[in-house]
Amino acid sequence: MKKLVLPLLLLCLACKATTKENTPSLSDVLENYYQESLALYRLPASYQGDTRYDDTLPNYLSPEFQNKEKAFYNSYLEQIKML
Numbered sequence: 050m051k052k053l054v055l056p057l058l059l060l061c062l063a064c065k066a067t068t069k070e071n072t073p074s075l076s077d078v079l080e081n082y083y084q085e086s087l088a089l090y091r092l093p094a095s096y097q098g099d100t101r102y103d104d105t106l107p108n109y110l111s112p113e114f115q116n117k118e119k120a121f122y123n124s125y126l127e128q129i130k131m132l
Contacts, residue, residue, distance in 0.1 A: 078128050089121055 073081075087094035091102035107114050 082125050
């Protein structure tokens with residue numbers, strides 16, 4: 050029985066270590082959220098001095114934009130739950 054416990058314990062620790070390495074840190078999640086929100090909401094990005102999105106303005110009332118917005122928030126909700 051003792052010979053079986055040690056390999057199982059090592060296997061559990063290895064599984065936890067690999068899942069920890071694959072999950073992004075909170076600062077990475079927040080930075081990605083900020084950058085993607087600038088791309089999604091282009092007017093506030095322009096107000097903040099980011100000129101990458103000055104040439105386009107999305108239709109905030111379109112179903113496509115609303116679906117993209119919902120997917121954006123759901124994605125980050127799931128990422129925060131995994132932390």
